[in-house]
Amino acid sequence: MNNNETIRILLVDDDEDDRADFIAVFAGLRMNTFVETLKDGVALMNYLMNDAAKLPHILFLDLNMPKKSGLECLIAIKKIDRLKDLTIAIYSTSSSQKDIEDTFVNGANIYIRKPTHPTMLKKILMHVLAINWQYHTSGLNKDNFLLQL
Template sequence: MPLHTMNIALADDDEDDRMLFKEAIEEIKIKTNLLLFKNGQELMDYLILPKAVLPQIIFLDLNMPIKNGMQCLNEIRNNPCLKDLMVAIYSTSSSESDIEETFISGANIYINKPNSFGGLKNAIDKVLHLNWQYHTSALNRDNFLFRI
């Protein structure tokens, strides 16, 4: 059985965070195709392209210029072609209101940006290995906030 490539998108305005994420993904034992976006507007412009290869999972930073993660999440969930995409909020914010708002708005998981490369690699690896079908059918506050 051939190994499938997992399409992943990251929208994050911090160039260092994008590069670290890319390096971490390259070290994980999953074949991936990573798309990087500098802000939410770039991500949304790509997702609505007629021939866009949709990612299996989108890592979405909350605090971005032009269009933030919350606006993207709402647009994704309100678009019939995109509404079933897996969305992982990937943010430095550990604010309860951010976590609550993204949960209510339909994000699949909330990840606090780890403060080390090893932590980041570990978090991405675990998220990519989640059984998403199980994870989304049993979606609740306890398994929404991803703790490393």
């Protein structure tokens, strides 16, 4: 991404309040971003399978959703050549070691526990946007997978 390019963000989360908070925080950032949201994994896969869709630079993916879970979406995405290099940030309330391990093994780029306060959400999102994903992914290990600020 160059500095003038709009950063396309896609959040998939079934919680309407979480989607609204996410959008509100991005609206307050002084960054060139375009944020879209979807409410479940089926909608995500339909969106991504549309060849005309502009792929996001970063996909924030909730794990616990109806219809198709975030883990099911992650596994499906990584099997599709056109999508396998998509940067995926797991964005979940779960702190389960199994969830963290499963998403790491299946190719997510980072695991973020949903913060409870908008100030912390802003700090996390600014950090995620500042990551050099090419470098971060090449050195991916469990120590830098779980985001802890």
